[in-house]
Amino acid sequence: MIVTYALIFAFAAVSLSLLLTMVRLVKGPNTGDRILALDTLSINAVALIILVGIAGATQIYFEAAMIIAMLGFVSTVAVARFVLRGDIIE
Amino acid sequence: MSPEILDIVIAAALVIGGLFTLVGSIGLLKLKAPMARLHAPTKASTLGVGSILLASVLFAYASGAPSYHELLIIAFLFMTAPVSAYFIGKVHIHLGQNRKPLPKPARDRIWATQAKHEEDTPSVPEMKADA
Structure with missing residues (x-):
């Protein structure tokens, strides 16, 4: 019972933080802020997927969370390198 | 561990x-400087x-x-968060978003991340020696 309420709270908090990150992504005055917002967005998406997995009491969503975590990191590094060097793999 | 205590621990973790x-x-949205904004999501x-x-689990x-x-x-995120933070911090320096100018490099004329092309023209006009 207490887990249900905590789950609802965590859903609300993570969804709200996704929304706030989206605001920074749209507003962000320069490229660095946008890259940071995208990175945060992928991390929060991992949290949301794991919460869906807890709510459904299933392990199916684990791979999706893992792949989003990995691709989020790789894409952050790729965009940052593109801004820094004008090329991703030199 | 009894189920009730485990439930409380799960709820607390959530x-x-x-x-x-x-x-x-909230820190990502509310903080003022770009370098300060870097702190909130990468750690919290x-x-x-x-x-x-x-x-x-x-x-x-x-x-x-x-x-x-x-x-x-967990292990993957905790390993990659500092790396991506480092890269984004470097992007901020590259785009000139740091609050104070960088100190002079020890040996070279300018920092590599601020070099333009083959000829090392400083991208910032005048770097003060120690600001």
Whole structure:
């Protein structure tokens, strides 16, 4: 019972933080802020997927969370390198 | 561990995780300088997601089908968060978003991240020696 309420709270908090990150992504005055917002967005998406997995009491969503975590990191590094060097793999 | 205590621990981990994730995103939105904004999501959000993943491990244990592979995501996120923070910080320096100018490099004329092309023209006009 207490887990249900905590789950609802965590859903609300993570969804709200996704929304706030989206605001920074749209507003962000320069490229660095946008890259940071995208990175945060992928991390929060991992949290949301794991919460869906807890709510459904299933392990199916684990791979999706893992792949989003990995691709989020790789894409952050790729965009940052593109801004820094004008090329991703030199 | 009795089921009630385990339930309380899971609920606490979920609430802490949600709060930390929210704090990270509020910091991302509210802080003023770009370098200060870098702190909030890379530390608070990573910790919050780690707590939620821990809650998932404990929940799987409590519901009778223990599985620990969420620990893999925790390890991965905790390893990659500093790396991506470093890269984004370097982007900020490259775009001239740092508050104070950089100190003079020890041996070279300018920092490599501020070099334009083959000829090392400083991208910032005059770098003060120690500001």
